[in-house]
Amino acid sequence: MSVQRINERGRTGCPTPPGFHSWDCACATGSRPKAPRAVYQDQALRRRTGGCREGFRLPAAAVAMAAPAPGLISVFSSSQELGASLAQLVAQQAACCLAGARARFTLGLSGGSLVSMLARELPTAAAPAGPASLARWTLGFCDERLVPFEHAESTYGLYRTHLLSRLPIPDSQVITVNPELPVEEAAEDYAQKLRQAFQGDAIPVFDLLILGVGPDGHTCSLFPDHPLLQEREKIVAPISDSPKPPPQRVTLTLPVLNAARTIIFVATGEGKAAVLKRILEDKEENPLPAALVQPRTGKLCWFLDEAAARLLTVPFEKHSTL
Template sequence: MAAVSVFPSQGELGAALARLVAEAAAEAVASGGRFTLGLSGGSLVPLLARELPPALSAAPGAEPARWLVAFCDERLVPPEHPESTGGAYRAQLLSQLPPPGPRVLGVSPGLGPAEAARDYEEQLRRAFPGMDIPQFDLLLLGVGPDGHTCSLFPGHALLQEQTSLVCPVLDSPKPPPQRVTMTLPLLNAAKSLLVVATGASKAPVLKRILQEQQQPLLPAARLRPRSGRLRWLLDRAAAAELQIPLEKCS
């Protein structure tokens, strides 16, 4: 059963998220020498850009120079395009971290969808030598009002993918249509998944995912780590249709 935490405001949620990332980084660096982090885009980018740098200042053991950062999905647009997840993180968050900063893996610009997915999967496999499926220390994910996560959309054939770890998306219902996304086998291999949802538009779908478990399962309801931990972080508006008490951010 996933853990669910509800915060009175997006600001308190953001502070708690940043603290959890910093704590996970410090623990991973202390135990294994590096911290592997997968990031989703959208509203997570400005949230982390605002909250994570000060949280890291209070956690010197987190050491961003020992991080490996990858992106859970990417739109196939130039890095400077406003829809680029990697471009947004480089401009808003990674540029704030002390040099030399993390090692960053990303989709290679200029490739077609299938080639970009193959290249990105090869990058990930090289970064996790000896593992059949790379196991990230932490993946930060979002969920859309339709229940999608990463670029895995309701009813899409990629929800059944069992072999490839990264796949192209040619027909995303959200623009731009061409994307690359991690698949469920890779997502569910992570040691820890944090799913963040804010705003009233998410309330109906969160009720479906967390309390009703309607069939067929929505993409975000298929986040079920094989041996890791799953935790949802919600603000009051997103959790409005759930019967869950609020948490305070200390």
């Protein structure tokens, strides 16, 4: 894979040398993980980035996820390449967290096309870590439709069928929304489960959240012009009037999203091109929900395919397979 930097006018800058760099781990608390034998292009880069566990390697673009808006934008030639790099990044983040002082890796998942993408790539990417490491993953969901787990619209139900059946993550470490409760109670029940899982945190701090974005700019179940965009007290909120069916849902709120250590937005297809230009380039008086996701101290990254990125003029890094 090669990486090319694209400037504001779309011209190709100096391509990054071939190869992979270890991704800078956002989980590090205190000293960096030991065994810094990952692949680096030169010793100067090694000194700048520190090290992570050997065997988990990512494109250079993933090394320096930028904190300022709009964050680092990585564009892939296809959704298949995007999915493979996303899965590698998840495995890399988990390895860094578990190699350090922290006892677990916390991951928040979103639904939609991300389910099939992660189901296709993550089992292979995570396999080198082994069952013992995967047993230390804790999973939550960024939002959930209030339908039975067997329903085709259930985010957890889809992950259970297509991904979790292939990963040795204990059921007790998968935090779910109870669809049998009324929506208000389901939201409070999920909030209580998160508080129990993230004891000591006033607001749950996920190591990694993977978010999607809709053609209208919504993310999770936070929709444009909805009162939930102003929610600052609750960590989980119910929604009974979703403009996208089904109407009853439970969602993480912006304070939780913006507390995450790392956030990755994923968007593919021409249908997302116009809204991505608005989110990443336009300064609107009433920003779209996805534009309100700005981690306070964490890292923000966008993974796009070429079709979704076709209208962008802001700098991005383009990845292609040689």
